[in-house]
Amino acid sequence: MTGLEIALLGAALAVGLAGIGSAIGVGIVGQSAAGLVTEDPDKFGQTLLLQALPGTQGIYGLLTGFIIMQRVGIIGETLLELTVPEGYAFLMAAIPIALVGLLSAIYQGRVSASAVGLIAKRPEELGKGIVYAVMVETYAVLALLASIMLLFGIPV
Amino acid sequence: MPIDDTAYAYAVGRIRALEARLLDQNRFDRMIDASSAEEVLKMLTESEYASSFGELSNIHDFETILSSELRHIFDLLETITPWPELIAIMALRYDVHNLKVLFKARYLDIKSNLLIPVGTCPTGKMVQAVAEDDFRDLPDRLRIAAEKVNEDFLVNHDPQVIDLILDQALFEELISRAEKANVPFLKGLFIRQIDLINLKTLVRVKNMGFGREFFKKAFLPNGNLSFDQLGGSIDEPLESLIVQLGMTEYATLVDEGIRDWLDRGTASRFEKLADDYITAYLKKGKWMPFGPEPLIGYLWAKEVELKNIRLILVGKINKLPAEAIRERIRDAYI
Numbered sequence: 001m002t003g004l005e006i007a008l009l010g011a012a013l014a015v016g017l018a019g020i021g022s023a024i025g026v027g028i029v030g031q032s033a034a035g036l037v038t039e040d041p042d043k044f045g046q047t048l049l050l051q052a053l054p055g056t057q058g059i060y061g062l063l064t065g066f067i068i069m070q071r072v073g074i075i076g077e078t079l080l081e082l083t084v085p086e087g088y089a090f091l092m093a094a095i096p097i098a099l100v101g102l103l104s105a106i107y108q109g110r111v112s113a114s115a116v117g118l119i120a121k122r123p124e125e126l127g128k129g130i131v132y133a134v135m136v137e138t139y140a141v142l143a144l145l146a147s148i149m150l151l152f153g154i155p156v
Numbered sequence: 157m158p159i160d161d162t163a164y165a166y167a168v169g170r171i172r173a174l175e176a177r178l179l180d181q182n183r184f185d186r187m188i189d190a191s192s193a194e195e196v197l198k199m200l201t202e203s204e205y206a207s208s209f210g211e212l213s214n215i216h217d218f219e220t221i222l223s224s225e226l227r228h229i230f231d232l233l234e235t236i237t238p239w240p241e242l243i244a245i246m247a248l249r250y251d252v253h254n255l256k257v258l259f260k261a262r263y264l265d266i267k268s269n270l271l272i273p274v275g276t277c278p279t280g281k282m283v284q285a286v287a288e289d290d291f292r293d294l295p296d297r298l299r300i301a302a303e304k305v306n307e308d309f310l311v312n313h314d315p316q317v318i319d320l321i322l323d324q325a326l327f328e329e330l331i332s333r334a335e336k337a338n339v340p341f342l343k344g345l346f347i348r349q350i351d352l353i354n355l356k357t358l359v360r361v362k363n364m365g366f367g368r369e370f371f372k373k374a375f376l377p378n379g380n381l382s383f384d385q386l387g388g389s390i391d392e393p394l395e396s397l398i399v400q401l402g403m404t405e406y407a408t409l410v411d412e413g414i415r416d417w418l419d420r421g422t423a424s425r426f427e428k429l430a431d432d433y434i435t436a437y438l439k440k441g442k443w444m445p446f447g448p449e450p451l452i453g454y455l456w457a458k459e460v461e462l463k464n465i466r467l468i469l470v471g472k473i474n475k476l477p478a479e480a481i482r483e484r485i486r487d488a489y490i
Contacts, residue, residue: 035169114445120172
């Protein structure tokens, strides 16, 4: 593989894995919410909010992918001639958000689905349910931060 | 567990909404304090049961409504469970109930209007099976047990064997299916039910003055309490049993329930406490966000709720004092 190809593999993993995580997470909450809304259609709005939470990891992955594309010149005018070590540097920079995005989105989905159960009984406690789910978000944000700092630190 | 626990997400979401509509202790209290059965009925038509009890013309037909409610719960769980075997396992108890009713109708000439339309085998088919001695639609253990009941009864003419043989087969089947499915929560439920039945058998055997040998025959294996633990105290006073089980989780149940049973000669307090004990165990299902536990818990919650409604209606129809009804009312799941 050329350096450029390795860098693009990094972009693909960031977008792909974080996206898979979000799809699974949002999927779990969606099922749980559909169960609740079958019995109680008024809770649609509240459950939608909870369902959206595990979706952010996919966005973080896409953002990281974009930065890689922009830095290597896929987006823009000139395509960089990357050496193989430079390519690996981009791949490694993508790993934090790829892995943490994948897993944190799934776990956030589980917490959000539990929060769906919470608002089934206590709709007024939606805020607390969201707080629990957002705690998981912290680690996705930290991973995104690490990936971005790594990307901008690569001297090409 | 046979499948990924998040496969239960939809089912649990739906159960959570349904749990919120279970009748709570407050509402039961109000029903108990009602002045008549008609007033209880009126309260029921203002609850989750509005549509079903609304159609009731004669109050004495309430049993039909309760059993159709039970059927309705099973239908609902069957449609939402990602694991249909679970509902089949939970329905098996009713197959055995129907079998017992039909066998007793046949051998003891008791009229059989108490079939519950919930088992895995439709009641019509079950009636036919018993009439024709053809049990091939039942699971193997139950089929063999049913055939054994027939053989044994012809020789001994002892109606007790009907319950005995069928219960033994039922719980063997339940334990083996729970093990096969690898759902410890379910197995835990059956183990506790076995223990409670064994405790009940022990007191009955004691009361009737039958000895250790008879208890051995009636004992259900696979429980937490072993035969040696229970059988030893059969010829001794109750106190020794209370001491012996003092360190187990059945301590209060034995101390309060069995003592009351022996004092008053009725098992109603014990049975209430036994049901409450199972409720307390299954309540864990309320906090599980995924998995089969909430379904198992909700089914039990509804069974108990229907039992409470029956207790209240029967009590009111027979004009029992409120306190007599209240002490038999089971704890609510919520």
